Amino acid sequence: MKRMLPVLAFLILALPGAACADWSLVRGSGPLASFESSARPAVAVKTSRDFATVAQGKMTVMLHDERSLYGTENGTVWYCLSARDHGDSQLAVALADANGRGWYPSNVGSQFENARILYSCGSDRPGTADQRVFVRPVQLDPWMDAFRAHGAGWNASVLVSQYEWLDSAGGTKLLVEYREPLAAELCPVIEEADLKAFILRANTAFSARFSEGIPSDSITPYAWDSEGVSARLLSDVLGATTGNTGS
Structure with a gap:
């Protein structure tokens, strides 16, 4: 399924070309949203009202690079997990810094590089947004614990x-x-109408507002805490780094 949606929820405001260098780099919860970054990028990711934050923090993840299948370089991830009040859906937000290296775009080196993509929309070029819908076995999910x-x-x-x-x-x-639960099947069958309804729910569950800068003194930094998030599986989700400078 390749049809473009009229508007991605991810693109509430125009994506900036570069972060404002005058802002200090702080990532955490703030007055605009439970996940805010003051720079690189300056963004606030806000859930819809029926979601509540259940865990948030900052952690180190060993990242794959283009030369190795194993995590060989440290990266830093800031994350915020939220769940809908009636427990049938979740939101996970993660901002990953490759610490001086670049990222391969899209799913290169990730756990679903060869997975069946049920729907895709957007572009994987730097400075743009990409949306993909797929099924992840729960044992490969870094957030579920x-x-x-x-x-x-x-x-x-x-x-x-x-x-x-x-x-x-x-x-x-x-x-x-x-994220929503799906009955465990090796090859789940999802009807097109159900997929469309899922995409609509996903696109209206949050907004991401990019700006030229968010005041760092308005953000409460996340503490170092993995909260049970699997660093190994998260590394697989994030994909590979290029080894080139990403700054």
Whole structure:
């Protein structure tokens, strides 16, 4: 399914070409949203009102590079997990810094590089947004143990609408995942009408507002805490770095 939606929820405002160098770099919760970054990119990711934050933090992840299948370089990830009040959907926001390296676009080196993509929309070029819908087995999901620890998880496979944005230099990756449980099947069959309805729910579950700068003193930084998030599986989700400078 390749039809373009009229508007991606991910693109509420125009994506900036570069971050404003005058702003200090702080990532955490703020007055605009539970996930805010003051620069690189300056963005606030806000969930719809029926979602509540269940976990948030900052963690180190060993990243793959183009020369190795194993995590060989440290990266830093800021994340925020939210769940809908009635427990049937989740949102995961992650901002990953490759610490001086670049990211391969799209799913190169990620756990779903060879997965069946049910829907795609947008572009994987730096400075643009890309949306993909796919099924992730729950045992490969980096977030689920953290959700379960707060009573908001499940054991079924995960139907994911993933939004990815790379900054113009390619060194910072923002991921947003809207997620719902799916009956565990080796080859699940999803009717086109059900897929369209899922995409609509995903596109209206959050907004991402990019700006020229968000005051750093208005953001409460996330603490170092993995909250049960699997660093190994998260590295697989993020994909490969290029080894080139991403700044």
